[in-house]
Amino acid sequence: MNVPDFLKGTLSTIILSLLKENGKMYGYEICQLTKNLSKDVISITEGSIYPALHKLEKQGLIISSKKVYKGRTRKYYAINEAHRSVVQSQIDALRAFLDGIHLVINPST
């Protein structure tokens, strides 16, 4: 029941996956898309998304660019093509982890 706790380890990979699938996005857009795709199950707060984005940028996995929108600065993020393979393996690892969780908490069959 505690989404933020579950998100702690997975948020950055979620971001990577979204950016890989949808190209350049800005923070608010990422939050909205997550909310919609997960049918409101996963809502990312401002307090978590921006630190996560900045950390990923620092790691070099994503790169940012700025555009002026309605008189303010909008920062976009995209996958760093140079490290595409690293990004892909991180996403694959999360998928494998989730499959594992699924097997553990849904014992049947």
Next chain:
Amino acid sequence: MQTDKHYVKSILERIDSYKPISIELREELLDHYCTYFESLEQSMTASEALIKTFAAIETDGLTLIKPKSMTTLNRLLTSLAVALCTLFITYMINSEGELIHDPLAGVTMTAQNTIQTDPPSGSPLKDVKLEVSSGFGMKIHPIHKIQRQHKGIDLRAPMGTEVHATGNATVMESDYDKIKGNYIVLQHDEQYLTKYYHLQKRVVQKGEKVQLGQNIGTVGSTGVSTGPHLHYEVIKEGVEMNPSNYLFASNQKINK
């Protein structure tokens, strides 16, 4: 376009009222909440949308932003701010450990131990008609008989005449030497010093704080002097000024 900018300003102000954040993050959050506001505006009034946006700022994330997400620059600025505050507090507490300066009051204050911004004024000799025996400027030295710049004025007065501080000041020096005799130097403020030479007696010591009109010594003839007189100097920012210009009372009150 004017109305468009209004909500941006309000949102930015609200963001700024929270914990200090880096400039980059601030811009990003501004964009975030403005976009949120714009999405709300489609189904409610601007003021309702603004209230909801403020509520989102409150509950969502700003209070959750932990210090470690601050940039190094921000950390540096915070430590600098802390250092400055410590220095400021230290400055405000004088050597006796009492808080003497109210940061909210103006510069000119009525309390005793404050920085005076008025120049020295009034006569340094109590109840004596001022007799300038030697004025300011280029003179022939009476004993050494050579041309010298006279850095102050000589006021003739009977031996023992009380000498007064011509302003609220701190005693910088109170000493004796062969030329000046018994002498006192007062520091009035950042700009002004006054000097009193050839005194018979000194009644104040270095470090003491004196008031305008307070007795600091008596007229004598110590040091190089031909007769009882007070040699009085007024120094402004390291430059000797003509003390005659400072002999008349200004709007300073004489503390009793």
